[in-house]
Amino acid sequence: MSTYDVRTLEGGTVTLAEAAVSEFADRLRGRLVLPDDGDYDQVRTVWNGLVDKHPALIARCAGNTDVSAAVEFARAHGILTSVRGGGHNVAGSALCEDGLVIDLSTMRGVYVDAKARLARAQGGVTLGELDRETTGFGLATPVGLVSRTGIAGLTLGGGFGWLTRAHGLSCDNLRSVDVVTADGALRRASQEENPDLFWAVRGGGGNFGVVTSFEYELHPIGPQVMMAVVIYPIEMAERGMQFFRDFMRQAPDGLMALIELATMPGEAPFPEAHQGEPMIVFAAVYSGDVAEGERVVAPLRTFAQPLVDFSGPVSWMDAQSFFDADYPDGRYYYWKSAFVDDISDDLLPVLVESCLRRPSELSTVDLWYLGGAMARHEPGDSAFWTRNAETMIGLEANWIKPDQSDANINWTRGVVEALQPYSTGGSYANFGGFGVEADNPVRKIYGGNYERLALIKRRYDPDNLFRVNHNIEPG
Template sequence: MKEITMKNIRGKEIFLGEEPLQRFLAEVRGEVIFEHEDRYDDARRVWNGMIDKRPALIVRCAGPADVIASVNFAREHGLLFSVRGGGHNVAGNAVCDGGMVIDLSGMKSVHVDPDRRTVRAQAGATLADVDHETRPFGLAVPLGLVSATGISGLTLHGGMGWLLRKHGLTCDNLLSADIVTADGRLIKASNEEHRGLFWALRGGGGSFGAVVSLEYQAHPVGPEVWMAAPMYSMSKAESALRFFRGFMARAPEDLGALASLWSAPVEETIPESVRGAPVVVFLAVYSGPLEKGEEIIRPLREFDTPVVDLSGARRFVDVQKFLDADYPDGMYYYWKSLYLNDLDDETIKTLVAHATTRPSPLTSIDIWALGGFFSRVPADETPFARRNAPYMAAFESNWKNALESPVHVEWTRRVYKDMERFSRGSYLNFPGFGEEGEELLKGAYESNYERLKAVKAEYDPHNLFRGNLNIRPAG
């Protein structure tokens, strides 16, 4: 490799000669992949098939030393770069066009301390990696709903899952993080050291450095839990959501739940007559005493006569994989979200009306019940400001044909725009492509936004880490 063309942080092309490239390659233990290589296309692909970016080189880091070398190389030459954890970010921020990808996906080790109930995981680990290691100890970290999701991106923008009402967001359970900063230092951020940075990492995103490992508080869960999964005809959707509203107002915090306006999947577990039919689904997980679970979830199963009911007691690790088949690698995804001010009758009627216009049976409108532990965390304790929201609506467009992408993106944006009158702020793990720029960030972080900019100015004053939902430094 004699020289390559790359983009700098201002988006302009520059040439890197053989000497600086060879010096960099000598400092890195992991693979470095260039555009002309056969393995390049596999290395640049991410979960969302919509993302088709072509970086100039990909550094598959073997450990923190490779991350430090990569950050130093980028800084010294003014290179555009992105940081990849699990590669599951719907906006595709794990990769960049013409720059360098600092790929942490091979850094997947997980260590559990069952006595302290803590988990230390490298940034490339997925939910499945963490769940696999915590299960033998009857422990779980509050994570997301799809097991292939990477833990680092999930954590840095919050992290919603079945344990949200009982134990909070993933970021609420973060104890410390090891992070490589823009000046090439590896530091630990926690409540004891670099406290401002630690505050920013608990929901503030990837603008502050390359997180290489995360330490979490784990909690006793399972090994079995009760899961509700009844499906009702879409003709019952409005009354079902009114029922869901009343039920969740009285539900114990051990119950995490959402209601989904969807179409029954075409799977063997679904009767042939129901497959593809528009439905409203109650998905709920009770993580309290197993003997109480069936009784707790019964009202969700008896709201009406379900067209199919997949409820039952399951291992928690299997619950974490329950939705995996619906979100395969390489399908096309475009998701946006809003925190609802209420789930009143007008909001319900509008959500159901939009659900009837979904351009794909794979697309859903999901209404997450919040509250519990999530809502008791003060709004300024983490950057995640919308703690008083009772519900979050996610507009998840999912489809298989690339030629149909404009239709699905337009539908999602239209629904999002219409639903803004019932809401305030977005969940930044479901941001579309972040098209709204700083307005999206201000809506999510509210009064915490200026503090995030100040932390950014302290740790990355030249905005080296910009391949993300970027928070620019103050001043």
């Protein structure tokens, strides 16, 4: 008779009898995947190739009741537990070594109530799947920029995308969630029901339970939007960033824009003469009327003579997947961030110099221009703390060869350090390196909301079952 050695919450090992594991498997409408199963390696694989964890048990849940069963099993045996939504967290926190993964990646239902302008989506849904269902009704909610990432981790950590300045973060657009808390109970949380839990999940990550579905407010979109993607030589980067900053300070909230300092890919449709050269990219989407959008984005296209200009009207789905090809599964990724209140002139050379000395040509330094609707919330309105920064600087180390890992990770950490004099001190949970690290303590993410979060954690998860995340200890 087999037994299973499983890691406990305290870091020890508990040996589970086969009967206990079979009984758990029988409780699931979905499937319990074990290390001997033929598809175990496939099921334990996540997007980031740096992550190679071997869970003891993977509960592929089919619905709320499976999630409750998994939570009860984990609690009964004191098992280390992680939760998987779309499996795209950079730190690989969907998985845990030798523990139990509560895997929602097969829970992919989306229901749209077009009249009420609401969509309810299950915890394993990807951004592209949500967009696909809502755009059928000419509606969308703010999500991120790459269609294959999960809504769950994105929304629980905040959620930045092309609609952030128009309609706020993904978490700002939540109207309710269904959550299985650490006691195994399924609860609805909204402004009316369990409002403390609702406050906490809007930016507090996976600390408070397993969210089995998210209900979002929807907004009219498309069918087409105006997208600007304009590339200038890196020699213009400082002047370009000054121009971009001054332009965005006057721009309407319907325009969301970012800058990427990157390398021009070595393939068509990029101009051959400049392939492989560093570049500055202006990328923007105007989410209102297309003709108005053409007028609004025009200055980004004419600031100087571009190397190439891919701008034009596109469908909302195309805008939402424009960057997909840059992030294939299995490549190596290490991302961090710093919020900055003011894009000052003396910050700009630091960014350009950081770009030029990155070890991998695939890596980028990104400036997300913030403000608009996300800044109209107070930092205490929900768990998401940093509301008033002018920009979030994202540092994306992306590379292919495993022997380049140290150089890339060190580059990212070095740039974060160099940015500290300019930063609010805050960072974005969803661009979180390997999770909680010395230069990314959890209090930097939650700021002045930390104490309240710790109290809510004590109420809903007193034993800290949900700890494989940017962990808030019960207060």
